[in-house]
Amino acid sequence: MTQTRLNRRLTTLDSTFLYFEKAEQPMHIGGCMLYEGLISRDDLARTLLGRLHRLPRYRQKVVFPPFTLTHPTWEDDPDFDIANHLDEVTLPAPADDRVLAEVGGRVYAGMLDRAHPLWKLILLQGRADGNTAVVWKIHHAMIDGVSGVDLTMVLHDLTADAEPPAAPAAPWQPQPLPDPISLLQDAVRDRLTEAVQSLTDSAFRLLRPTELGDRARQITGAATTALPSLIEPAPPTPFNAPLSTERRFAWQALPFAEIRAIRSALGGTVNDLVLTILSGALGRYLRSHGHRTDGVELRAMCPVSMRRPDERGALGNLVSVMIAPLFVGIVDPVERLAAERAAMEQLKSQDQAGGLYSLQQLLNGIPAAWQAFAGQLTVPQTLFNTVSTNIPGPQIPLYLAGRRLLHWIPLGICSTNVGLFVAILSYDQRLTFGLTFDPRLLPDGWCLATCLAESFAELRGAAERLEPQAFTKTAASAPEATATAGR
Numbered sequence: 001m002t003q004t005r006l007n008r009r010l011t012t013l014d015s016t017f018l019y020f021e022k023a024e025q026p027m028h029i030g031g032c033m034l035y036e037g038l039i040s041r042d043d044l045a046r047t048l049l050g051r052l053h054r055l056p057r058y059r060q061k062v063v064f065p066p067f068t069l070t071h072p073t074w075e076d077d078p079d080f081d082i083a084n085h086l087d088e089v090t091l092p093a094p095a096d097d098r099v100l101a102e103v104g105g106r107v108y109a110g111m112l113d114r115a116h117p118l119w120k121l122i123l124l125q126g127r128a129d130g131n132t133a134v135v136w137k138i139h140h141a142m143i144d145g146v147s148g149v150d151l152t153m154v155l156h157d158l159t160a161d162a163e164p165p166a167a168p169a170a171p172w173q174p175q176p177l178p179d180p181i182s183l184l185q186d187a188v189r190d191r192l193t194e195a196v197q198s199l200t201d202s203a204f205r206l207l208r209p210t211e212l213g214d215r216a217r218q219i220t221g222a223a224t225t226a227l228p229s230l231i232e233p234a235p236p237t238p239f240n241a242p243l244s245t246e247r248r249f250a251w252q253a254l255p256f257a258e259i260r261a262i263r264s265a266l267g268g269t270v271n272d273l274v275l276t277i278l279s280g281a282l283g284r285y286l287r288s289h290g291h292r293t294d295g296v297e298l299r300a301m302c303p304v305s306m307r308r309p310d311e312r313g314a315l316g317n318l319v320s321v322m323i324a325p326l327f328v329g330i331v332d333p334v335e336r337l338a339a340e341r342a343a344m345e346q347l348k349s350q351d352q353a354g355g356l357y358s359l360q361q362l363l364n365g366i367p368a369a370w371q372a373f374a375g376q377l378t379v380p381q382t383l384f385n386t387v388s389t390n391i392p393g394p395q396i397p398l399y400l401a402g403r404r405l406l407h408w409i410p411l412g413i414c415s416t417n418v419g420l421f422v423a424i425l426s427y428d429q430r431l432t433f434g435l436t437f438d439p440r441l442l443p444d445g446w447c448l449a450t451c452l453a454e455s456f457a458e459l460r461g462a463a464e465r466l467e468p469q470a471f472t473k474t475a476a477s478a479p480e481a482t483a484t485a486g487r
Contacts, residue, residue, distance in 0.1 A: 019375030065187035076174035105248030156398035233382035239419035250445035265467035280455030283328035
């Protein structure tokens with residue numbers, strides 16, 4: 001990750017994750033990372049301390065201005081102590097994947113302490129295989145999925161024997177926390193600057209009627225494609241209900257080479273295949289629990305990165321969304337893929353993500369205090385059933401403290417009436433579906449993980465029948481994947 005100047009004041013979108021946070025809706029994302037061999041707490045602390053100069057945000061906390069006049073700022077924490085950000089837990093017997101998911105889900109639940117920088121790592125020791133798991137919790141106000149991968153790359157090495165990064169020229173000296181008067185002055189100045197900038201931008205748009213027309217068409221197109229979701233609530237499911245404070249996770253890892261082979265045989269993008277596998281799995285799960293799926297289309301909110309290449313490393317959130325249909329009622333995998341492809345191509349052609357991103361920018365004009373107040377209201381959410389985010393990661397192994405990262409299980413947020421978050425991450429020739437869920441709403445998450453494997457297998461079978469030669473090349477090279485889930 002290149003050294004990029006970080007913004008001091010949170011953006012409207014970054015701040016939203018703070019304003020909408022509640023006990024039953026903690027707004028951190030993260031992952032469960034499984035490393036080869038033993039990593040001690042001292043090893044982890046030493047590795048992190050040797051890289052914090054490359055991660056200034058890791059030593060900054062959120063400070064709110066008086067009266068919530070504008071959004072909060074990131075300020076150096078003068079009392080920063082790495083001990084506040086590292087915990088260690090020993091897994092009970094049999095210390096397998098199921099126990100890891102149970103205990104890991106418990107430590108992943110719960111809000112981060114805003115008195116400190118908004119991140120935490122929990123080592124899970126005692127696995128039967130001798131490996132070490134680490135649950136990472138990082139507030140969504142700090143990162144999105146893409147910047148989270150960037151941050152992970154900074155903390156890891158590309159080889160087991162890599163030299164540690166060069167030490168900084170001078171020891172870190174935190175800037176003193178601003179006093180309330182300074183915070184108020186900064187807030188007033190920034191708010192006035194934003195108002196002037198907004199007026200200036202609006203004035204110049206009037207001088208560019210073509211640009212203004214394009215933006216209006218973009219917003220209109222997005223509103224038109226999203227209109228069905230606004231008018232008609234998403235179909236009810238067992239995992240769409242008020243949340244508890246509990247969290248668990250499960251996962252299913254698939255060989256990425258075979259995903260590519262399926263794409264070669266059947267067409268579509270990797271994301272089309274991901275949605276096809278997910279919708280097939282959800283259909284199987286619902287039918288196995290006595291729910292009819294004939295003609296049912298669930299909805300997934302799919303984050304879309306709006307980050308330009310020159311914005312990599314900037315942290316924060318630069319995302320829009322698309323509301324994608326999940327055709328859980330289509331049993332035939334090839335037919336289901338065709339339906340997903342057609343739906344996603346239509347959403348892309350209408351630039352739903354771009355239009356919703358433009359609409360999102362209109363929130364910048366709403367006072368921060370109003371946004372903070374709105375965030376604490378409890379309003380039922382019926383637009384979508386789940387969240388599905390597909391994040392590209394490195395296809396080579398990473399190392400932490402000399403230990404290879406074997407598996408990277410992405411974890412997400414369960415938010416209002418959405419008790420299932422599906423994060424998909426490609427890493428080291430695997431495509432891993434990480435399921436974060438509320439066990440009160442989805443008590444058998446591993447059943448859904450098994451449904452993912454079955455949905456993948458039926459799609460793979462259909463592709464292999466059409467183009468068997470595409471799979472002969474992958475059989476010998478595919479890493480162990482599905483066997484690692486739920487062992």
